[in-house]
Amino acid sequence: MAEIRLQALAHSYSRTPQGPQDYAIRQMTHVWEQGGAFALLGPSGCGKSTLLNIISGLLSPSEGKILFDGREVNRLSPEQRNIAQVFQFPVVYDTMTVFENLAFPLRNQGLAEGKIRSKVNEIADVLELHPVLHKRAKNLTADEKQKVSMGRGLVRDDVSAILFDEPLTVIDPHLKWKLRRKLKQIHEQFNITMVYVTHDQLEASTFADKIAVMYGGQIVQFGTPRELFEKPAHTFVGFFIGSPGMNLIPVQRCSGGVQFDTIKVPLSPRLQEQLEQLPSSQIKIGIRPEFVHVWDVPFEEGYECDVLHVEDLGTYKILTLRLGEHTLKARLQEDQKVPQRRVHISFPEQWLKVYVDEFLVE
Numbered sequence: 001m002a003e004i005r006l007q008a009l010a011h012s013y014s015r016t017p018q019g020p021q022d023y024a025i026r027q028m029t030h031v032w033e034q035g036g037a038f039a040l041l042g043p044s045g046c047g048k049s050t051l052l053n054i055i056s057g058l059l060s061p062s063e064g065k066i067l068f069d070g071r072e073v074n075r076l077s078p079e080q081r082n083i084a085q086v087f088q089f090p091v092v093y094d095t096m097t098v099f100e101n102l103a104f105p106l107r108n109q110g111l112a113e114g115k116i117r118s119k120v121n122e123i124a125d126v127l128e129l130h131p132v133l134h135k136r137a138k139n140l141t142a143d144e145k146q147k148v149s150m151g152r153g154l155v156r157d158d159v160s161a162i163l164f165d166e167p168l169t170v171i172d173p174h175l176k177w178k179l180r181r182k183l184k185q186i187h188e189q190f191n192i193t194m195v196y197v198t199h200d201q202l203e204a205s206t207f208a209d210k211i212a213v214m215y216g217g218q219i220v221q222f223g224t225p226r227e228l229f230e231k232p233a234h235t236f237v238g239f240f241i242g243s244p245g246m247n248l249i250p251v252q253r254c255s256g257g258v259q260f261d262t263i264k265v266p267l268s269p270r271l272q273e274q275l276e277q278l279p280s281s282q283i284k285i286g287i288r289p290e291f292v293h294v295w296d297v298p299f300e301e302g303y304e305c306d307v308l309h310v311e312d313l314g315t316y317k318i319l320t321l322r323l324g325e326h327t328l329k330a331r332l333q334e335d336q337k338v339p340q341r342r343v344h345i346s347f348p349e350q351w352l353k354v355y356v357d358e359f360l361v362e
């Protein structure tokens, strides 16, 4: 088990990168603490697999260092790094039984048969593989095969970390939830550093204690699911996490705050002061639909909007509103009256975020 530190790490697939656009991984320094359950979450093409392959040793980074427990491992192979990797598609030896598949890494290490049997039984127990333990792997279902792939990583006591690259892609939707819970349980039981790559926010937040959100080759935020929801550090996190995502509106500075169209949004003196110190004119305000206050009567400091659409999602409703020239979403509480045509909203100061060049102004 290890702490994994990426130090000034960057990677370009081009031999002669001309600028940041040529980097799949832009320079980053990041630490995955020992024993944590982490997710690496981001859209297709943001660099997740590249980063995972650099950690495992399948790919050598063009710049920077990878340290396991403080020791540089840049030149070590995946075997020497002792990393177990579980891929999208199960990797099993079809002609071997499940038992033999699980025993394989231990036999390679030269462990005694008695020890191998007890370790394989322990892992088969956790993964509920006993009913198929003596079946040939080629006769298994896709999810059973994927459990065997996971088991091969878990069976060794000496792994530095287990990396999962979208491991539930081939699993039936109704089994995904069960396997995710299983992985979480395994993490709690074995305390191994685990990094789980996915583009699915639900998968990330049910598995991980902390999520690294990746966008354009950068980790734009590393935090708990709650932190990502309540305090997105980057507009992409606001947009990507939550359903629907954060409302983001481009604004200009004005006295006392910011404005868009003819609508003025006051900001606290502290935020105004910080904004003044930032030269960029790329400013956005962001507020999650859950935090927009909705009223059916006018009130001081409220904004009047047109109701464009009401989407009934059973236990709650999502309103699509027009404010000035912009549309935004608001989530109605279960017990709230559904407004007709016009509505009054406000942005509680605690939940109104300001972004400059897409990054949160704190």
Ligand SMILES: Nc1ncnc2c1ncn2[C@@H]1O[C@H](COP(=O)(O)OP(=O)(O)OP(=O)(O)O)[C@@H](O)[C@H]1O
Binding pocket: 013, 024, 042, 043, 044, 045, 046, 047, 048, 049, 050, 051, 199
């Ligand atoms: N072998 C390669 N040669 C050149 N460019 C590559 C190579 N592999 C990936 N890339 C590019 O690097 C960037 C990051 O790709 P990567 O596969 O790491 O992203 P990802 O987030 O894992 O995406 P996905 O979820 O689709 O696998 C993309 O622009 C991709 O086109």
